[in-house]
């Protein structure tokens with residue numbers, strides 16, 4: 021029997037990882053394998069997400085899932101299947117693929133539906149898209165990646181309605197979502213009657229024919245891009261007489277237009293523990309002045325009061341989540357690290373801003389420019 025795959029998508033900071041963590045803690049989902057794609061090479065999720073010890077989890081940190089999907093996700097799927105059949109990993113009866121927040125789901129969907137080796141082993145049960153009630157509508161209007169993730173969904177799961185701003189925005193957001201994805205069901209993950217099991221396991225199979233016309237067009241464009249890519253790779257092998265994998269380079273050539281070219285990811289490293297008040301003020305200032313361009317910030321921060329207990333920071337646009345203090349550092353590196361995904365923000369200027377406000381030496385390392 022083919023293993024059902026649930027594609028979990030949603031814009032940066034919508035709440036994908038939180039929902040996945042909630043699901044993986046639930047014993048009803050103990051037979052679940054997960055493929056997580058982190059954006060950028062210096063991601064922090066592997067330090068921040070708790071995995072159960074023998075859970076089959078594959079983390080792909082090679083960049084943006086939609087840009088590397090044709091090689092990496094295919095390899096990850098086949099490897100998981102092979103290792104589980106060989107008894108090296110527990111058998112699993114469902115697979116969840118979490119995309120990055122900037123991923124266009126179409127290449128993943130196409131790979132699952134059209135790659136013969138993948139499709140013989142896995143069946144796409146459906147696409148679940150997470151939408152943040154607080155930022156959702158503004159994000160949908162500003163980012164075509166977010167609009168595509170919604171349009172292709174079978175199920176739209178809304179988060180952050182426990183916050184006043186989220187609750188207030190809910191009716192207008194639902195109306196917008198119903199227009200953008202007329203065939204999708206919508207559920208509020210914070211409603212008392214929300215059923216996670218039904219949300220994930222109730223999907224009966226992805227049917228491209230029920231999607232809006234533009235979604236069908238994207239999927240067709242994807243099929244065309246993949247065929248063209250395979251033909252180019254084939255020709256290349258013949259002309260050079262060797263078969264190493266050039267998929268990555270070709271894929272980026274196809275993907276030039278997938279992301280806005282002003283979006284960048286970088287990691288800021290601060291070399292001394294920070295004064296908590298100065299750091300909090302710097303974050304608030306940043307959120308107030310650059311909110312819509314701070315697409316996502318995740319960090320592990322050493323503070324002067326408790327240097328052995330790092331603080332986890334999450335920001336999504338102007339929303340600063342309450343910081344969480346950890347019992348211990350999750351690895352040997354005890355420097356503060358903040359991963360930013362931003363629009364139109366110069367990493368060097370941001371490093372200088374933090375250095376000024378906190379007095380710590382700050383370095384910015386560019387992870388990726390999404391062009």
Ligand SMILES: Nc1nc2c(ncn2[C@@H]2O[C@H](COP(=O)(O)OP(=O)(O)OP(=O)(O)O)[C@@H](O)[C@H]2O)c(=O)[nH]1
Pocket residue numbers: 030031032033034035036037038039120121179180181182183209210316334335336341
């Ligand atoms: N109040 C509230 N916060 C939430 C909810 N869901 C997620 N969050 C918070 O939103 C922030 C982002 O959540 P994540 O689960 O990391 O979001 P994500 O979509 O995985 O983010 P990326 O991987 O960066 O795209 C975190 O600080 C979460 O704690 C929710 O329903 N309510």
